[in-house]
Amino acid sequence: MTVLIDAKGLHFEELNQRIRKTLQSGAEKIIIDNVNGQRYIGAGIKGTQTLIINGIPGNDMAAYMDGLELVVYGNGQDAIGNTMNKGKIIIHGNAGDTLGYAMRGGQIYVKGNVGYRVGIHMKGYQDQIPVVVVGGKAGDFFAEYMAGGIQILLGLNLKAGERIVGDFCGTGMHGGVIYLRGRVEEHQVGREVKIVDVEAGDLEIIAKHVKNYAQYFNIDFQQVMAKPFVKLIPYNKRPYGNLYTSY
Amino acid sequence: MSLDFATPMFLIERNKERCFNCQICIRQCANEAHKWDSKKGQVYSIDANCVNCHRCVLMCPTRALSVKKFPWEFRYNANWTPEAIRQVYLQAESGGVLLTGMGNDRPYPVYWDHMLLNASQVTNPSIDPLREPMELKTYLGRKPDVLKIKKGKILEEMPPQLELDVPIMFAAMSFGAISLNAHKSLAAAAKKMGTYWNTGEGGLHADLVEYGSNTIVQVASGRFGVNREYLNVGAAIEIKIGQGAKPGIGGHLPGEKVGEEISKTRMIPQGTDALSPAPHHDIYSIEDLRQLIFSLKEATEYTKPVFVKIAAVHNVAAIASGIVRAGADAVVIDGFRGGTGAAPLRTRDSVGIPIEFALAAVDTRLREEGIRNKASIVIGGTIRNSADVVKAIALGADAVYIGTAALLALGCHICQKCYTGKCNWGIATQNPQLTKRLNPEIGQERLTNLLKAWAHEIEELMGGMGINALESLRGNRLMLRGIGLNDRELNILGIKAAGE
Structure with missing residues (x-):
């Protein structure tokens, strides 16, 4: 069952209440039109249904979300997938800051660019491996304090002189892995981060997620894979182990 | 070497x-x-x-x-105390940041001990709590601006409230900082006494889900163990911005403490450092804080009060005002003597302000701005006994948190070595050989005894003042007089001097 909700003029509290009620009443898919900055869409919801979001959803979309699939036809704002546990988010546009903050599971695919502090403190736990794939570039502090999961920047459509990632990439990183399709300079990454070559196993992982990306956004898979990737990993999972003296 | x-x-x-x-x-x-x-x-x-x-x-x-x-064999020197000398030696040896545990142990003034309580004599009768009803019931949460009552019934829906039988809750101490047996003791005692315990930022162990209705679940920058179930199982959610022992800095739970149980509860891999950075990465303003508060309210469908905990710092009154305006249901303030499992010595001993001043300043500010009803005030940071509780409530607190006092009830001897993981009392350790020394059944009993004793003492002190309901004591600063305080201090505390 597909249900249509017109979000025009609705406060987030009312919109989200309607979404929850509609899902409870058995809808498998909700198409939400005229979304214009309403926050917390999909926040704290457990389920396997799909929300199609037409417009620009507000901050904290999919916070603590547990299983839904969200497809955004428009740009996303800040803190998408904040502390998300499970589910999938596909954004046909750009997204803002702190996307995937403390995310523990699920996948986020962004067609375009993302802002600052994306994938910060992303975790992994047992069989939960969160994944963020960004088609364009990311701002400063990408993957700061990263503790687990996989983050991929594809750097598609970069203008001349544009960098795939900003400064302080992976500062405080102590787990997980970052793949960049392009180059990164030593001075751009945190001192906890090691830049290494990708191996066959890595390419398999990358290909799996790039295939999804290519399919969602109708992009040529081979063309994306044709350019080399580098891999960023932490030196160790205890970056501050030797900082202290017992008093 | x-x-x-x-x-x-x-x-x-x-x-x-x-x-x-x-x-x-x-x-x-x-x-x-x-x-x-x-x-x-x-x-x-x-x-x-x-x-x-x-x-x-x-x-x-x-x-x-x-x-x-x-x-000590050092020659006497008022500047270079044995502690000061020792600290230099240790750092010259190691190059490390000095790490310590528990609360600030420096001889700063304890303002609770500079406030005296009133009692009734002749002009109004005192009350004997042994024979007359006394009310310690407290509700924490946002109260409406006006109450519309028709035929004895409240017309509008009340915002979610926590109901406390005693105005004392157990402060946030994470599983990681303390043992599972300590958590079990706290949870069971809270349930028995009709009050609440707080998970701290390390998640809620599966064995303790049954205590959910007496549990405050904490959300801190590391988001450990935070998911939909966690948020919904608790009675309230507390956003931790800071703590009194280490305002402005975060926490590191060392990887060697992250064994199987902690890994499951925090939902992070075994052996990895659990880094809790100083700021929440999505909070840089009061507006951002509002965003987090409402994301939690949305995730729990507006059924749980959301607390915001901060350390008592210089501008605490203005910050608290912002927190209330951001939509928090309670402001939690932790004074600079508050305990911790681990803190850098310099921060613990030099940062923050006494809770007594912070509480008075916040209560005054919220009253002046006409928003005191919009949030409860909960304080912590060295509440040592029931008289401290009574003074705190008279200064304006709705309830208090006890951390160190609760651990003392469990056998802690304040050796300040919580961070080593070698607590011989089975409290601040994850070593199974040590944690089994703390029997949760006995722990629960000792905590229950402590709260019962304090509750009775509070009733006695209230009765002495001729007050039979905690509600009448709250913010009733006329019941306090200062001793050994200067005008400025009296002014900040909003109390008169003894004899006035």
């Missing part, structure tokens, strides 16, 4: 006449301060390893052991 200049902190004295070399002290000490000399066939001690936790002293069947301050 260079010579270690630091002399031991403590001297272990063994009464040779009483000691019969049973070796209990060896087995009891995780710090390895007692050893067996197989050649001589006798126990001996290593002073430098002793943290003065009293475990061996109390467990020794013949009372053969005592621990004393090590006799």
Whole structure:
């Protein structure tokens, strides 16, 4: 069952209440039109249904979300997938800051660019491996304090002189892995981060997620894979182990 | 390796006449301060390893052991105290940040001890709580601006409230900082006494989900163990911005403490450092805080009060005002004497302000702005006894958190070594050999005893003032008088001097 909700003029509290009620009443898919900055869409919801979001959803979309699939036809704002546990988010546009903050599971695919502090403190736990794939570039502090999961920047459509990632990439990183399709300079990454070559196993992982990306956004898979990737990993999972003296 | 200049902190004295070399002290000490000399066939001690936790002293069947301050040989110097000298030695040796545990131990003034309570004499009768009803019931949460009542019924829906039978809750201490048995003790005691315990930022162990209706679940920057179920199982959610022992900095739970159970509860891999950075990465303003508060309210469908905890710092009143306007249902303020499992010494001892001033300033500010009803005030940071509770409530608090006092009830001896993971009392450790020393059933009983005793003392003190409901004491600063305080201090506390 597909249900249509017109979000025009609705406060987030009312919109989200309607979404929850509609899902409870058995809808498998909700198409939400005229979304214009309403926050917390999909926040704290457990389920396997799909929300199609037409417009620009507000901050904290999919916070603590547990299983839904969200497809955004428009740009996303800040803190998408904040502390998300499970589910999938596909954004046909750009997204803002702190996307995937403390995310523990699920996948986020962004067609375009993302802002600052994306994938910060992303975790992994047992069989939960969160994944963020960004088609364009990311701002400063990408993957700061990263503790687990996989983050991929594809750097598609970069203008001349544009960098795939900003400064302080992976500062405080102590787990997980970052793949960049392009180059990164030593001075751009945190001192906890090691830049290494990708191996066959890595390419398999990358290909799996790039295939999804290519399919969602109708992009040529081979063309994306044709350019080399580098891999960023932490030196160790205890970056501050030797900082202290017992008093 | 260079010579270690630091002399031991403590001297272990063994009464040779009483000691019969049973070796209990060896087995009891995780710090390895007692050893067996197989050649001589006798126990001996290593002073430098002793943290003065009293475990061996109390467990020794013949009372053969005592621990004393090590006799310092330094020439007297008011500036260069033995502590100051020792700290330089340690850092010259290691190059490390000095790490400590528990709360600020410096001799700053304790303002609770500069406030005296009133009592009724002649003009209004005092009340005997043994024979007359006394009301300690407290509701935490946002109260409406006006109450519309029709035929004895409240017309509008009340925002979610926490109901407390005693105005004392157990402060946030994470599983990781303390043991599961300590958490079990706190949870069971909270349930029994009609109050609440707080998970701290390390998640809620599966065994404790049954105590959800007496649990405050915490959300901090590391988001450990935070998911939909966690948020919904608790009675309230507390956003931790800061804590009194280490305002402005975050926490590191070292990887060696992240074993199987902690890994499951925090939902992070075993052996990895659990880094809790100082800021929440999505909060840089009051507006951002509002965003987090409402994301939690949305995720729990507006059924749970959301608390925001901050450390008592210089601009605490203005910050608290912002927190209330951001939509928090309670502001939690933690004073600079508040405890911790681990904090850099310099931060613990030098950052923040006393809770007494912070509480008075916040309560005054919220009243002046006409928003005091919009949020409850909960305070912590060295509430040592029931008189401190009464004074806090008279100054304006709705309820208090106790952390250190609760741990003392469980056997803590404030040796300040919580961060080593070698707590011989089974509290601040994850070593199964040590944690089994804390029996959660007995722990629950001791905590329950403490709260019962304090509740009765609070009733006595209230009765003495002629007050029969805690509600009438709240913010009733006329019941307080200052002693040994200057005008400025009296002014900030909003109380008169003794004799006025």
